[in-house]
Amino acid sequence: MRSIRIGAGAGFAGDRIEPAVELVERGELDYLCFECLAERTIALAQLARRHDPSAGYDPRLARRMRAVLGPAMARGVRIVSNMGAANPLAAMNAALDVAREMGLGGIRMAAVLGDDVLTSIAGQDHPLIDREGSLADLAPISANAYLGAFPIARALAEGAQVIFTGRVCDPALFLAPMIHAFGWAEDDWTRLARGTVVGHLLECAGQLTGGYFADPGYNDVPGLARLGFPLAEVGEDGNAVLTKVAGTGGQLTLANAREQAMYEILDPARYLQADVVADFTTLQLAQAGPDRIAVSGVTGHPRPETLKVSVGYEDGFVGEGQIGYAGPGAAARGQLALDIVAERLALLGLPLDEVRYDLIGVNSANVTGRAPDPAEVRARVAARCADRAIAAEIGAEVEALYLNGPSGGGGVTTTLREVVAVASILIGRETVTPSIVHGVS
Structure with a gap:
């Protein structure tokens, strides 16, 4: 054959x-x-x-x-x-x-x-x-x-x-x-x-x-x-x-x-x-x-x-910021950083469609439980909205944690991307x- x-x-x-x-x-x-x-x-x-x-x-x-x-x-x-x-x-x-x-x-x-x-x-x-x-x-x-x-x-x-x-x-x-x-x-x-x-x-x-x-x-x-x-x-x-x-x-x-x-x-x-x-x-x-x-x-x-x-369609913009914390109390300081950004976004009254606050290494994937205190974490905030300039504010607020947040934060990264979503x-x-x-x- x-x-x-x-x-x-x-x-x-x-x-x-x-x-x-x-x-x-x-x-x-x-x-x-x-x-x-x-x-x-x-x-x-x-x-x-x-x-x-x-x-x-x-x-x-x-x-x-x-x-x-x-x-x-x-x-x-x-x-x-x-x-x-x-x-x-x-x-x-x-x-x-x-x-x-x-x-x-x-x-x-x-x-x-x-x-x-x-x-x-x-x-x-x-x-x-x-x-x-x-x-x-x-x-x-x-x-x-x-x-x-x-x-x-x-x-x-x-x-x-x-x-x-x-x-x-x-x-x-x-x-x-x-x-x-x-x-x-x-x-x-x-x-x-x-x-x-x-x-x-x-x-x-x-x-x-x-x-x-x-x-x-x-x-x-x-x-x-x-x-x-x-x-x-x-x-x-x-x-x-x-x-x-x-x-x-x-x-x-x-x-x-x-x-x-x-x-x-x-x-x-x-x-x-x-x-x-x-x-x-x-x-x-x-x-x-x-x-x-x-x-x-x-x-x-x-x-x-x-x-x-x-079918691809425009679904707004996603702004994201991350900052790292290490050493004793890393998770607590990371959580404080997230709380600060959450309060800031509420004060600014930004029209956000969806927001996530994650401690990578603690609860970003395992949403059903909390890991033991890790040696290091990444505090991540991401939000989706219809306006590019507003989405950019997410990363800016995370970056502001350098001098306005918990001690020891570093390695900030920010991203802004246009979202093309898919339906069938x-x-x-x-x-x-x-x-x-x-x-x-």
Whole structure:
């Protein structure tokens, strides 16, 4: 039976680059996929594009391309990535520039467009699926539909060696090479579901090989500083074996794979994707050797009639200030600092939508209890409001604690950021028309 090898080059926008290079150079890959786009990430990308129309793609794109383009093209490895984020066409052009700078002529690249549906939904109203309310309650600045794998597979069929997408379903990045290599039909629900599950297992890269799994004394994972990212050997039937490059850090065990299989799964019997509905309750995982996990048994059902859309909208500004206290009584002095700022903000009467007062190291995460007196704390105040100038006052009040607060405070940091929040709606498939733009270095 024919098979292909697909590697996971990244699991998020800020991921390490070295493991992807290692996969290209030693993984005997056919395809390398970079999954770099979360809902939060695309909101930040849309914000960047608002300020600069040539921006809006992954800021590490050039670094990744400089690292992997040469070895990938030399070995015939094709690259698929959602590093295009809010601007896939600009991402492709940036990658073409990198290729030309490196003297790599003749590389065929493509940008998959069509996920941007802001214009298409203008004037429409749709209920929000992740909270109460509807689209009419928002003032959208962006709207990106989750595309499936078939537009990417089409770009591969048209000869693209490097492909950049915007918002697509994460597993679709990995499913597309399978569709292209094996000629799977759009209604081959079983194989599409199997490929989707393989993509889901790979999409977080190092998370499958022990990253985010390690817990000393409970889940011990060797070599995390040299963590190797996973790859899949996928057969024509959609079943696969997960593994990693020999000698790299981390591990591939049933425990790792089972945990990743359940990651971000709402209903295991109905994992909704643009291409198929996968049934994880029929998934079979088996240890097939050291650092080898066999994946089989998945079944699928017809794809949904609608597509999910991430809608970005302005949600004000967040101002934040932090100050540190150390030594005996650190927590008490930190709490006094928070009390002072709280009283100051009340005196100023600022129109704040939401305020948080946290002692990092005591109660910022563990809201149900209080830790023993620590040796040091960070007093943090953060507030959200509609006005930039008012949000800036939060950091200013924390900084004023230097001479107007408890003894021993230091290391003040202040930040001010515009918030682009994300809500979700469903739209009919007929609203979305994917397209492909090609370029050559």
